[in-house]
Amino acid sequence: MKSETEAVERHARLSKVFGTPPGLGQLSAVNHTTVGLRFIVASLFFFVVAGILSMLIRAQLATATNDFIGPDIYNQIFTAHGTLMMFLFAIPLIEGFTLYLLPKLLGSRDLAFPRLSAYGFWCYLFGGSIVLLAVLLGHGPDSGWFMYTPLSSEPYSPGIRSDIWLLGITFVEISAISIGVEIVVTILKVRTAGMKLIWMPLFGWYLLVTAFMIIAGFPPLILGSILLELERAFGLPFFDPARGGDSILWQHLFWLFGHPEVYIIFLPGAALISTMVPPLARHPIIGYTMIVAAIVATGVISFGLWVHHMYTVGIPHLGLAFFSAASMLVAVPTGVQFFAWIATLFAGRPAMKLPMLYLFGFLIVFVMGGLTGVMVALVPFDWQVHDTHFVVAHMHYVLVGGLVFPMLAAAYYWLPHVSGRAPSGKLGVYAFWFIFIGFNLTFFIMHLTGLRGMPRRVYTYEAGLGWDIPNLVSSVGGFILSIGFAMFLMDMLIYWRLGRLSPRNPWKADTLDWAMPIPSPTYNFGSQPEITGPNPLWNQPDLGREIAAGKHYLGEVRNGWRETLAVDVVSGRPHYIILLPGPTYLPLIAGLTTAIFFASFLLKVYWMAAVGAGLSLCVYLAWAWANGAKTDPVPVAASPKGDLLPTHTGLPQAPGWWGLVFTLVADAHLFASLIFGFIYLKTIAPNWPPPFVLEVSPLLPALAIGGCLVGYLGARAARLANEAGREGMRAIGLVVSYFGGFAAAAAFVAIPWVGLEDLTAHAYAAGIAALAGYGALHALVGGIISAFVATRCAWGYVSPVRSLETRIASLWWGYTAVAAVIIGIAMFIVPAVLPS
Amino acid sequence: MSTRAITGGWRLLFALSGWIVWAAAFAVLYAVQGYFCHSAATLPDILGLPGLTVLLVVVWLIHLGAIGVLEWKAIGQSRRRPEETGEIVLARLSHIVNVTAALALIWFGAPILVLPPCG
Structure with missing residues (x-):
């Protein structure tokens, strides 16, 4: 009885520390449970809107020569349907599930950067709202969800429709990159004690790879969107063949993102499957290492x-x-995962619960999508069905099979975790059959429509081409499918409010997410467990009680801190204690200032866009200033056993260090895409060589590159001086790097300004300007970082022990110096050496 | 075989590096092929074979060799610290990654041997 009282009191103390203020204070929430659920709810809203749009498409195509919707509206609708489903539903839904589940599965109390995920949510919400508002006002993008040039270029798409897509989606992609970095650092560092990498739930591996794919895959599209927006807004001709550009470059940049995107969507679906199969099969997963x-x-x-x-x-x-070859190859590792799931089900005693029904739906639908994927991987076949409804059918089998069915299964599996209530069972079964039959009715026959030659993206067709009946069947199927989804949503709402109370671990699962009370408390675990093997709840049956009794790590509230463990990447040995930030409005304010930038750019009020960028910078600096401490961290008791761990503040390998490393990985992919684009145009685009070349004094590039090298050397000297306790030298190093940065930025800006007469005359000039802009921006940011760190040093936030900030400055400058040298080579050596 | 122990996050990177080499091979082969087929740059024939084919084969074999070196290092690592459960599984992962990446590279590069480089 006494221990239960203590557990309740501990719960109250932890809830107070990890809670969010009520009312408007909810806008300051940064807790992963809250932010994750917000992502899920918002993505479902966009899903419903996109679903309604798809019903309009099917209504239009149900009969030949239908005039229900004209071509203009139809173009907007199919563009909005694809855009909303891919960018505003699928990816954010994955992010929502991941933000909600990941810390719970890893045994931690929150993510590595709670404010960053909150900022990601606001970027997503505001960016998505821009796109949706435009669609509702009849000014939606109409060039297809992949925005091919020249269709989306200014001459063929005047007005702001394409700009809405380019700027709105880029805004949303800031969210994706933020969440990608968040996920990687969380998986590598923010696990519970003893959770070795190879004991981590497969969900962690799936999301680790997915997050890397986001970090590597989204930058090419962000770059493409920036370049196309620069072409549309200022006439820089990256995609205009008449002026040395190439519309195929857009396709390369888009699909460098677009194909990994398919797997960015599928892998999290597979992650959910791999987490649900063992408890439902009542058998550990077979082939962990192979998976x-x-x-x-x-x-x-x-x-x-x-x-x-x-x-x-x-x-x-x-x-x-x-x-x-690569397209066929990818079927092999996908097949390995399928066989592992089937083997696990075969070896176990599968419980035929509701989520299992949806799992079987996934297995059937996704395999069919995979098979047609191998068909379109074959070049001669693809030539026949390219841009026909066959591809539409294939794509929907892959995406609905790979994401929607796993997510539906997951919704039934984890809703007891969120609501504390158990599924009703019956309505969910009816919903499944409506969805399964409706989906196959819609899309299976669409293969035939495509094989009979019906192209995609046409708003109507003539009768008698053999497309009438298949289209009618697809439309009927589409409405059955929609009824199924409506039943699913209704079922969720009903049992959320009226379902019977669920037991604590209704599926008798092995993972740590079920080692907590349901609905889950904001702090997740009364104490962070030390695990001794994979499948912790099966291997350590008393773990739940021990966690609640505070017998593991960080069981007591200390100084009102939000604490969670950081561990060694591979071994899972506790490394230090992360002090997490509490509720703050900074992410919301940063989201709003970023929205000012994007909205002003969209409306071509460029001075206001500059104000938005400046305000955002101020908020980011305030955000960074709120971190840190003025005293060195001392080891504190981390568990009842007496383990001592330091707090993370200012430690050289604190989460902030890892965050910057992976942000620079994303940045490097964007830079590599820019270099690729420049060389691609130089090599392949028509109308090269350009009628003029860059003519500048050698002093300018020397100042640009030299300034960056000086910036790096200054920052590096400051880092080494700080570690040696030489404060004077540290200050000198930072001041030197500050001046180096601003000199380099000015020189980079001057290169195209002085050396080229007209940036709009040829893609060569536009490419030089883009490269110079990249260099200038990085040198400028480097200068600001140096100034910021110098100020922090003066205020006592940096010491030989708290060396994180000097290391961050040094790392940023190291990257910028390397980039500056590459820019120099691309500007001055590549055009001279590589023949066109 | 004396090999220094690879630790921390580098251990993870090392375990997965076979596929990183595969990705590098893919990028380099496509870039070389695309560049020489679309630009004015030309390569002389070597032993009666198109120079570009020979270059692509060389690039292909270099990357296959790199995966071989990684596997050799992985064997050294797994002999070094076999006592820890985590290390055994991570070492097994290294071997699987290296072998599958090598097979995938052979599969993906094989068309170089049978197709004209720019046809």
């Missing part, structure tokens, strides 16, 4: 498939063979 290898292989190979969408653009056969 991990398969996940990595899938992630890597998915980057070798992008041209698989471009077989018809005129690429040499050997190039096509590379991509065809």
Whole structure:
């Protein structure tokens, strides 16, 4: 009785520390449970809107020569349907599930950067709202969800429709990159004690690979969107063949993102499957190591498939063979995962519960999508069905099979965790059959429509071409499918409010997410468990009680801190204690200032966009200033056993260090895409060589590159001086790097300004300007970082022990210096050496 | 075989590096093929074979060799610290990754041997 009282009191203390203020204070929430659920709810809203749009599409195509919707509205609708489903439903839904589940599965109390995920949510919500508002006002984008140039270029898409897509979606992608970095650092560092990498739930491996794919895959699209917006807004001709650009470059940049995107959507679905199958089969997963290898292989190979969408653009056969081989290859690791799930089900005693029904739906639908995927991987077949409804059918089998069915299963599996109530069972079964039958009725016959030659993206068709009956069947199926989804949503709402109370671990699962009370408390665990093997709740049956009794790590509230463990990447040994931030409005304010930037750019009020960027910078600096401490961390008791761990504040390998490393990985991918684009245009685009070349004094590039090198050397000297306790030298190093940064930024800006007469005359000039802009921005940010760290040093936030900030400055400058040298080579050596 | 122990986050990177080499091979092979087929740059024939084919084969074999070196290092690592459960599984993961990446590279590069480089 006494121990129960203590547990309740501990619960109250932890709830007070990890809670969020009520009312408007909810806008300051940064807790992963709250932010994750917000992502899920918002993505479901966009799903409903996109679903309604798809019903309009099916209504239009149900009969030949239908005039229900005209071509203009139809173009907006199919563009909005694809855009909303891909960018505002699928990815955010994955992010929501991940933010909610990941810390619970890893045994931690929150994510590595709670404010960053909250900022990601606001970026997503505001960016998505811009796109949705435009659609509702009849000014939605109408060039297709992949925005091919020249259709989306200014001459063929005047007005702001394409700008809405480019700026709105780029805004949303800030969210994706933020969450990608968040997920990687959380998985590598923010696990519970003893959770070795190879004991981590497969969900962790799947999301680790997915997050890397987001970090590597989204930057090419962000770059493409920036370049196309620069072309539309200022006339820089990256995609205009008449002026040395190439519309195919857009396809490369888009599909460098677009094909990995398919697996960015599928892998989290598979992660949910791999987490649900063992408890439902009542057997540990078979082939853990093989599955991990398969996940990595899938992630890597998915980057070798992008041209698989471009077989018809005129690429040499050997190039096509590379991509065809890779497209077939990716089926192998996918197959490994399938066989592992089937083997686990076969070896266990499957419980035929509601989530299992949806799992079977996934297995059937996704396998069919995979099979047609192998068909379109074959070049001759793809040539026949390219841009027909066959591809639409294939894509929906893959995406609905790979994401929607697993998510529906997961909704039934984890809703007791969120609501504390058990599923009703019956309505969910009816919903499944409506969805399953409706989906196959809609899309299976669409293969036939495509094989009979019906192209995509046409708003109507003539009767008598053999497309009438298949289209009518698809439309009927589409409405049955919609009824199924409505039943599913109704079931969720009903049992959320009226379902019977669920037992604590209704599926008798092995994972730590079920080692807590349901609905889950904001702090997740009364104490962070020390685990001794995989499948912790099966191997340590008393773990739940021990956690509640505070017998493991960080069982007591200390100084009102939000604490969670950080561990060694591979071994899972406790490394230090992370002090997490509490509720703050900074993410919301940062989201609003970022929205000012994007909305002003969209409306072409560029001075206001500059104000938005400046305000955002101020908020970011205030955000960074709120971190840190003025005293060195001392080891504190972390568990009843007496383990001593330091707090993370200012430690050289604190989460902030890891966050910057992976942010720079994303940045490097954007830079690599820019270099690729420049060389691509130089090599392949028509109308090269340009009628003029860059003519500047050698002093300017020397100042630009030299300034960055000086910036790096200054920052490095400051880091070393700080570690040696030499404060004077530290200050000098930072001041030197500050001046180096601003000198380099000015020189980078001056290069195209002085050396080129007209940036709009040729893609060569536009490319030089883009490279110079990249260099200037990084040097400028480097200068600001140096000034910021110097100020922090003066205020006492940095010491030989608290060396994080000097290390961050040094790392940023190291990257910028390397980038500056590469920019120099690209500007001055590549055009001279590489023949066009 | 004396091999220094690879620790921390580098251990994870090392375990997965076979596929990183595969990705590098993919990027380099496609870039070389695309560049020489679309630009004015030309390569002389070597032993009666198109120079570009020979270059692609060389690039292909270099990457296959790199995976071989990784596997050799992985064997050294797994002999070094076999006592820890985590290390055994991570070492097994390294071997699986290296072998599958090598097989995938052979599969993906094989068309170089049978197709004209720019046809």
